[in-house]
Amino acid sequence: MTQPIIITGTDTGIGKTIFSAALTQALSATYWKPVQSGLEEETDTQAVTRLTGCTALPETYRLQIPASPHFSAEEEGVLIDVENLTIPAVDGPLVVEGAGGLMVPLTRETLYIDLFKKWQAPIVLCARTGLGTINHSLLSIEALRARGCNLLGIVFIGDEVADSERTIAEYAGVKKLGRLPLLKDITPETIRTAFAENFRLEDFRAQTGETA
Numbered sequence: 001m002t003q004p005i006i007i008t009g010t011d012t013g014i015g016k017t018i019f020s021a022a023l024t025q026a027l028s029a030t031y032w033k034p035v036q037s038g039l040e041e042e043t044d045t046q047a048v049t050r051l052t053g054c055t056a057l058p059e060t061y062r063l064q065i066p067a068s069p070h071f072s073a074e075e076e077g078v079l080i081d082v083e084n085l086t087i088p089a090v091d092g093p094l095v096v097e098g099a100g101g102l103m104v105p106l107t108r109e110t111l112y113i114d115l116f117k118k119w120q121a122p123i124v125l126c127a128r129t130g131l132g133t134i135n136h137s138l139l140s141i142e143a144l145r146a147r148g149c150n151l152l153g154i155v156f157i158g159d160e161v162a163d164s165e166r167t168i169a170e171y172a173g174v175k176k177l178g179r180l181p182l183l184k185d186i187t188p189e190t191i192r193t194a195f196a197e198n199f200r201l202e203d204f205r206a207q208t209g210e211t212a
Contacts, residue, residue, distance in 0.1 A: 005029075008101070009100070012104075019155055023204060026196075026199075027093040031096075034098075035106065037067055039064050061073070082115065087119055098116070099112065102116070123152055124155055125140055126154075137168045157180045180194055
């Protein structure tokens with residue numbers, strides 16, 4: 001079985017699902033989002049499937065309310081059992097996307113970052129390039145390292161802000177894996193091109209245990 005890659009972010013709404021789709025497509029991977037909060041609009045799993053044509057596993061928990069999983073679950077009378085959230089075995093690479101940022105509560109006792117620590121799979125941290133990203137990114141990296149998580153590197157999403165990107169990478173001593181620009185049209189073709197132009201597939205493929 002190949003090694004999964006975990007995609008997380010410094011905050012919600014920064015574009016990590018688009019990056020997850022681009023990486024899933026590039027690796028011809030299977031995609032899995034363990035917990036989905038909010039079902040009225042297109043879910044992240046549906047978006048990735050539409051954009052990649054790749055296999056997506058069903059979410060372990062699907063919650064109607066678009067809020068933190070712990071709150072949505074409590075409001076809906078659902079018990080999230082963290083023991084049920086184990087990395088599934090699949091053929092080939094697996095891209096796993098978290099929800100929101102690292103400190104999003106799954107339950108009253110467990111944060112997403114606690115689950116990542118348990119899994120010990122390589123983590124890609126997605127960060128926006130706009131104002132505030134230095135603080136959010138450095139805090140997120142510090143939290144990951146404090147828990148002994150396996151941080152592969154950081155991906156920036158947005159318009160280029162060279163100094164912020166350099167400052168984060170240098171202060172944290174973390175590898176910058178690339179930057180996904182804002183896309184006017186998000187289609188299978190545009191994410192394929194953006195990934196090919198801004199990332200090295202080998203940086204991710206090597207982590208899965210696959211060879212070219």
